[in-house]
Amino acid sequence: MKRLFASTLALSIAATGAVAQDMLMDGYDRAELIRTRDIxxxxxxxxxxxxxxxxxxxxxxxxxxxxxxxxGEIEDLVLSRDGQLIGIVAEVGGFLDIADKHVVIPVENVSLVAVDDETYSYVTRYNEEQLEQLEDVDEGWWD
Known part of the structure; x- marks a missing residue:
C-alpha cells in the first residue's frame, strides 16, 4: 500500500509540474518564443x-x-523592472577585446533579425562611429 501511495504521489507531483509549465506557456506557440541565450x-x-x-x-x-x-556583438539585454526590453548592450570597436567599448542601444534603434532557426542578431541604423560616440556602460556604470 505504501508503494501505491508513493507512486501515486510522485505521479501527481510530476503531472502538476507539467501542467504548471504548460500554463506558463499558455497562449504562446513555442516555435515563436526566443530565449535570451539565443541572442x-x-x-x-x-x-x-x-x-x-x-x-x-x-x-x-x-x-x-x-x-x-x-x-559589434550583443553582450546583454536591458529590461525594465516590468519586463519590457529597453535596449541592448553592444560591444563595439577595439580588436580582440582590446580597446572595445560597451554601449546601450535603445530598443527603438534596433531590430531583431533571425540568422537561422536557433540564433539571432540585431540590426541598427547607427554606424560603428556613432555607436562609439555613445556613453560607455562598463560594469561600474551599473552600480
Whole structure:
C-alpha cells in the first residue's frame, strides 16, 4: 500500500509540474518564443543608412542583408523592472577585446533579425562611429 501511495504521489507531483509549465506557456506557440541565450553573443549589423533614411524599428527583417556590415556583438539585454526590453548592450570597436567599448542601444534603434532557426542578431541604423560616440556602460556604470 505504501508503494501505491508513493507512486501515486510522485505521479501527481510530476503531472502538476507539467501542467504548471504548460500554463506558463499558455497562449504562446513555442516555435515563436526566443530565449535570451539565443541572442546574446550574436552580431550587431548596420544597414549603412543615415539616421533619417527610412528607419523603422518595427520592421521585421527575415535575414541578414547582403550589404550589411557587422559592427559589434550583443553582450546583454536591458529590461525594465516590468519586463519590457529597453535596449541592448553592444560591444563595439577595439580588436580582440582590446580597446572595445560597451554601449546601450535603445530598443527603438534596433531590430531583431533571425540568422537561422536557433540564433539571432540585431540590426541598427547607427554606424560603428556613432555607436562609439555613445556613453560607455562598463560594469561600474551599473552600480
Amino acid at each position: 546574446t553573443g550574436g552580431n550587431i549589423y548596420t544597414i549603412n543608412e543615415a539616421d533619417d533614411e527610412g528607419w523603422d524599428s518595427a520592421y521585421v527583417y527575415d535575414a541578414v542583408g547582403p550589404d550589411w556590415n557587422q559592427i
